[in-house]
Amino acid sequence: MNGLIAMPSIQAPAAVVMVRPHRFTPNSETAADNAFQSLAAKEAAQAVGGAAHREVTAAVERLEAEGVRVHLFEDQGDRDTPDSVFPNNWFSTHPGGHVAIYPMHAPSRRRERRADVIEMLKSRYRVQDVIDYSGLEQDGLFLEGTGAMVFDHLARVAYTARSNRADPVALERFSTHFNFEPMLFDTADEAGRPIYHTNVLMCVATEFAMVGFDMVPDQRRAAELRARLQESGREVIALSARQIADFAGNAIELSGRDGRILALSQRALESLTAQQKTTIQRSARLIPLSVPTIEMAGGSVRCMIAGIHLSLRGA
Template identity: 55%
Template structure:
């Protein structure tokens, strides 16, 4: 199916949305490995991943292909290389910074000590050079106090309704969340989420995806009836189409997707793992809202994250 046409063959309306980043930042790792410091609370992570050179080479090629596919659809992709052996999770940059309309950038405190080395001044300098950055709010100093808030992994942001959805974990401190919401003008919706084995969901963005007209959410993992009712009520208030995901689909990264802006309009990018986990009816309902583009990243997914984790969205105005 062309990105120019809807499933019924009619032309798609090309539009921009506050929910859709104007560009994305991607980190290409040269020494990929699943992070041993995050294995304790990331049940999505393959503890044995990245032990050999073969996985490192494959991960490099997977990220290169993601870049190629996104650019082929007209997405503006800023690529940074990571040749360090000390930053195993650098392929997931959305955890340490986020960008916001009005020229705001946030830098976040990270739970795992080796993840703190992922922060890069060259990325911030690129943002300041190419986009209108008014201020940078740096929360990273809270690491010394044992307080963590891991960016748009811990928070799923509704840029249209100004709501942030957060599942409770050691990576989303409530004090920092309240401060972020106050400074960036978001309404917080918090909830607990655990799988059937009792493991807490470590990041909200593996549980849910918010696009301009669509929400995918693993509501069944929100075990508390009150939390789940509050979450679903707030999502329904947005007027978006809501697709509920099963625990098995969440485990296959079906919640870890991102709407991005291509040359011919927005589309939803997801991994082939996630796509295969969806039912035919769910795929049809998604495509009624926007096209789907898939990429194969099975090695990267061994580290416990998928496509959305790999893409740090740029929600800033371009410099002329």
């Protein structure tokens, strides 16, 4: 960043919600459509759960050391919520005091929604309204938060990969209420399966974006995605299918004490090329977090972090 501190950005929240798991395990209920997931059949559940608990603890400490405000919640272990470590899927926050609660595809994931998280947001931040879309589950309509949608808060675009976790009807309803332009597109991995969540495919930061264009089979649509990102003034970094598999797209830009940072996993960092790292570091410092156990569940650092795009009370 040439010695300069990057200015704060509404794209890069300074506060986040994270959940420390107590009974973490890859979720067999979500494995059917999550090709990034690997079941830990040969490892004791207790060992896997303990490792995940330690990984979240270390990640929180690292982010707090960088000056990010972390609201850490403990997993409610009696509710059978193996994916609770990924809170970004069930709620999102937005500038102006708006909060959304989302319909989740897997029944086990619906139990992750917590009133205490919403109450904390209301007590610590300026919340004007909470719109709850979870009733759409009864109609078979799902939209899994900032997993299903990758937001450009600056240009007001909701990039969304079509899947059974991102229904176009639910997306249209959300976009109308929250004033986003929906940009829906189809994806496919090497086996022709849709990518389960958009946020493993792309990351939109303030001055750059990382996208796995090779996994968008319609080349015209891929070109439209690239053009839309470039129109917003961002430098676009193309990620390979191998880098996507290593969770390079599952990163999140945050505002720390000394400027903007890009939080990503150690595995993701190691998959990036020198040129890609240079591009990122023009505007954000790379902060790798070691989360190999959590990545067994098919998500990485971005999935673990729910950004708070709200104003603090009294600020």
